[in-house]
Amino acid sequence: MLYPLPAVMVTCGEYKDSGDTSKCNIITVSWAGTICSEPPMLSVSIRPERFSYAIIKKTGQFAVNLTTRDLAYAADICGVKSGRDMDKFKKLKLTPLKAKEIICPIIGESPVNIECETVEIKKLGSHDIFMAKVLCVHADSALIDKKGVFDMEKAGLIAYSHGKYHALGKYLGHFGYSVRKKQ
Numbered sequence: 001m002l003y004p005l006p007a008v009m010v011t012c013g014e015y016k017d018s019g020d021t022s023k024c025n026i027i028t029v030s031w032a033g034t035i036c037s038e039p040p041m042l043s044v045s046i047r048p049e050r051f052s053y054a055i056i057k058k059t060g061q062f063a064v065n066l067t068t069r070d071l072a073y074a075a076d077i078c079g080v081k082s083g084r085d086m087d088k089f090k091k092l093k094l095t096p097l098k099a100k101e102i103i104c105p106i107i108g109e110s111p112v113n114i115e116c117e118t119v120e121i122k123k124l125g126s127h128d129i130f131m132a133k134v135l136c137v138h139a140d141s142a143l144i145d146k147k148g149v150f151d152m153e154k155a156g157l158i159a160y161s162h163g164k165y166h167a168l169g170k171y172l173g174h175f176g177y178s179v180r181k182k183q
Contacts, residue, residue: 004159005030012055015105017098021089027052028079030160040134045127051083061102065110069156101135113138
C-alpha cells in the first residue's frame, strides 16, 4: 500500500547511435526508487521472466527515464507489451539518444534520464531488485529554474497507483517549511 509510485521507462540493450534499436528495449517499471545519496544509487525491481530482465542482467546497465503526461500512453504500452514482439522505440516513435556513460539508449522525449550501472541483483520472490550506481543524469534545461532546481510541475510528471496513471500535482511546501522561523 505504498502509493503512489513513479512510473518510469527503463531502457536497456546495446545502442550504436545508428538509429538501430533492434537490440534495445523499454520496460515500464513502477517499483523504482532512490536507495542512497552518497554515492548516488537507485533500484528497479523486475520479474525474471520479463524480456528486459535478461538484457539488464547481461549488460549490467540501464537508464531510468522519467515519464510525463505526454509519455503516459508510451509508458503503458511499454508496460503491457513485450520487447520480444516489437521494437518499442520504432512502434511508439520515441527518440533513442546515445547515453554518455552506458551502452543503452536514453529516451529523448523524457525530461530526465538517469544512466545506471548495476552493483547487485538480489532475488526477492516475484521480482528481483537491481541496485545500481548512478553514473550520469540528464535533465531538460528548460525545466531547471534560476537556482538550478528541477521544476516538477512544469515537467508534467506522472505516477502510478493501483493500476492507474496520475499527473503529479501542485507544489505544497519545501523540506523544513513547517519549522522555519517566520520573518
